[in-house]
Amino acid sequence: MFKINIYLKFAIIALSLILGIWLWAAFGAWYGVWFIIVAIVFIVSYIMLGTIVSTSELLQFQKFDEAEKRLNLTLSPKLLYPTNRAYYYILKGSFAVNNKDQEAGEALFNKALSIKLPSDNEKSHDSSATRKYKCVKK
Secondary structure, X not given: OOOOOHHHHHHHHXXXXXXXXXXXXXXXXXXXXXXXXXXXXXXXXXXXXXXHHHHXXXXXXXXHHHHHHHHOXXXXXXXXXXXXXXXXXXXXXXXXXXXXXXXHHHHHHHHHHHOOOOOHHHHHHHHHHHHHHHHHHO
């Protein structure tokens, strides 16, 4: 999977917008439109995919504080693609349980379960995460 560091993505968005607007104003639309399109593609990918991949990557290296901060960079969970929205709520629930906030964690896990996921494979992963939490809770 192709992934870009979220801070690098923010830098590409800013540079593409600045360069595209400058080229558009200085030389015409044809020169600047390509940079504007690149910025729009990166903005849409940030809105729909969020920071789930980079958060998961940080969790693999057990950088929990950085991972929680990275997850909080997600603009709005309601705008995420359904699969990423479910993973977002699973990760938020995991962080809540890790911070000894059982009720909030359970609410977030239930929110993840209520999302209509497109495939059975994703549904099974979502429900297995909730089952693991219930086993730990008992």
